[in-house]
Amino acid sequence: MADESTSRNHLLRHPPDEPREDVDAQLAGRGVLLPRVKEPDRIASALERAGAEVLRAAVTRTVPGDAAALEATARRIVAGEAAWLVLTSARTVEALAPYLHVPVPSALQVAVVGPATARAWAELAGATPDLVARGSATALLKEPALTGGPGAAPGTARRLLLPASALADPALGDGLRRAGWEVEQVAAYTTVTADTSELSQGLARTWAAGGVDAAVLTAPSSTRAVLELLGPPPSTTRLVTIGATTAAAARELGLPVTAVAPSPTPEGVLRAVIAAMTPDPAIFTTPPSRSTS
DSSP, rough: OOOOIIIIEEEOOOTSSSOOOOOOOOTTTTTEOOOOOOSSSSHHHHHHHHTOOOEEOOEEEEEEOOOHHHHHHHHHHHOOOSSSEEEEHHHHHHHHGGGGGSOOOOTTTEEEESHHHHHHHHHHHHSOEEEOSSGGGGGGGGOHHHHHHTOOOOOOEEEEEEEETTTOOHHHHHHHHOOOEEEEEEEEEHHHEEEGSSHHHHHHHHHHOOOOOOOOOSSSHHHHHHHHHHOOOOOOOOEEEEEEHHHHHHTTTTTTEEEEEESSHHHHHHHHHHHHHHSGGGOOOOOOOOOOO
């Protein structure tokens, strides 16, 4: 009999009365580890619709950033003391939420990375972002509205607010500074590895016994946490990363990356996991790139 906490918290399936899309069950019988717990989880749902048994585990904990620094950033946002607000994750939006109590000025332009961040901002601010980039945070460095810099704009029109994880890759901030922006970066949060007592023994046993066919590594921090909490993956476990940054972090830890999802969308991750289960998933891998996040 499976460990109770594993069956309750880690192995999540669609409720029997929830309609399922008519998709090929290409992952039928496959166990896929998704090292995060969030509701709703569109990636987990996509994997389950393809037949996978998704094991979800919170391998990291989010620690909020300095309250005074976040409050100061919120004041600048509300006062319109910047040309752009750049948000790279939904977690950053969540970290700012307690400090944003009034409408955001319409003159402030907002750039985000990914649809999840866009949804989080829309729910908080009641307005859609001005710019939504796909892929990793550095995809913003390909957007002309940002890479063109502020030009000869004076004062606050040159300022760009960049709240982000304390572990974020510095490449985005550095690139924006080279473009001429006065980047004001603040650590909105950080992530730390969860305590081993927070994971079920059933999950650890399943991992060690090779019962996980694929693991989706969502970020450098969760990649390190999986390695610390569960140990190296068995040779039969395929590792799929979301984005080149996470792939680089995994390789730096000596982990073999089988496939890389180019974007954090449910469709992109599902395709990468399916590819990882095929004899030759090389078409879904990307060249290594360095990361410090």
